[in-house]
Amino acid sequence: QRVLAKNERLAERNRAFFLGRKLSVVNLMSSPGSGKTCLLERTLTELRPHVDVAVLEGDQETSNDAARLRQTGAPVVQINTGTGCHLEADMVWRGLSQLDPPAGSTLFIENVGNLVCPALFDLGEHARVVLFSVTEGEDKPVKYPHMFRRADLVLLTKTDLLPYLEFDLDRAHSSITEVAPDAEVLQLSTKSGEGVDAWVQWLKRLSRETV
Amino acid sequence: QRVLAKNERLAERNRAFFLGRKLSVVNLMSSPGSGKTCLLERTLTELRPHVDVAVLEGDQETSNDAARLRQTGAPVVQINTGTGCHLEADMVWRGLSQLDPPAGSTLFIENVGNLVCPALFDLGEHARVVLFSVTEGEDKPVKYPHMFRRADLVLLTKTDLLPYLEFDLDRAHSSITEVAPDAEVLQLSTKSGEGVDAWVQWLKRLSRETV
């Protein structure tokens, strides 16, 4: 519990920096492989002509995801957590000094792929976005409630695969509503493009509200 | 580190119980939704006529998975970890006294869906099996190396979906080999039945070697 109290204090410090630099900050969380990086690749390409963007990329090991995202031209700093299973506020603080994002940017934090631990660690972000892919089964929200309960937005991803799955969309939506009645929900596919516009609009709205 | 040392001691105690009761114990781990429970449903049905089976089911919340597995007729005890992100040796000890499996059984432990934390907690098991579904991307082994490094067997699941994905099997296999050169690898689908026989043979071999 001392770890969480310390993290809360550092999250406050991050929040103050975000306010000072007029950043709009999104923390992207999901199971491993739900599509966070693919979504960011597409999002950075769509946003960059209109809005300054920057990325802090969290992974246990490798900088594969950072390398993929740098191809969009956006500034990306990779944070490796080693055996750690989530990003913490002090890692983000250190990453920010390296990244030095321009004022008014949208900052994306791609967290370590994990539906459990990242839910407990506030990074100072404005919005918590949880991805949940249709290939994982309908019941993830009720089975991993702590992550979904604190989500501002739930993205149901890879909807292009629905024709090949026995996935019950109604059950998935009621599983989300049961745990996170206030969360917004968008369905999307980075392959077919479904829902990507609505997501980009959601980001522009967040930026207007925070910056 | 004190937590891991205590867990090691308790894992030894579990191992002694497994030896005493002549159990063959498999710890199943993966990301959320990689197909652990679907595989167990199929496996328990195939094994039950030949071998005694029993299951300890680990989840943050709900007993959805235990209810699914009980439909096979196998004895199942559900362990809920709350905000915990993995099973620990003492939870398994407590579950064992409830389960009271017959001598000579194969005991399956379905761990909490998480590619990070369960890798650090020995439960006293004979074999660590890591599932990795083709829908998650090829690079999971190198990005979450601690889990794969300690795997005895890696199961590449949901291969029936390969025709609809841009998934490079060679890259996935070399990603596994890079991190876990000694692990055996099987491809399977609980939908098409591919690989299920080879998996059941692997289990029977394990049971002969341990019991």
Ligand SMILES: Nc1nc2c(ncn2[C@@H]2O[C@H](COP(=O)(O)OP(=O)(O)OP(=O)(O)O)[C@@H](O)[C@H]2O)c(=O)[nH]1
């Ligand atoms: N069909 C389909 N596949 C997708 C979609 N989005 C991502 N994928 C696939 O899902 C796999 C994982 O995608 P990533 O974007 O790397 O997932 P991630 O959440 O960033 O993974 P980690 O960072 O390792 O947790 C890759 O094989 C992608 O091709 C989608 O919308 N449709």
Ligand SMILES: Nc1nc2c(ncn2[C@@H]2O[C@H](COP(=O)(O)OP(=O)(O)OP(=O)(O)O)[C@@H](O)[C@H]2O)c(=O)[nH]1
């Ligand atoms: N196409 C296909 N889908 C599968 C296969 N195995 C599992 N699934 C689907 O994958 C989803 C998750 O399966 P589960 O078996 O519940 O996954 P799990 O690993 O037990 O999930 P958690 O216990 O929540 O971590 C479900 O929607 C299944 O229908 C498979 O071989 N092929």
Ligand SMILES: [Mg+2]
């Ligand atoms: Mg990623």
Ligand SMILES: [Mg+2]
């Ligand atoms: Mg399961």
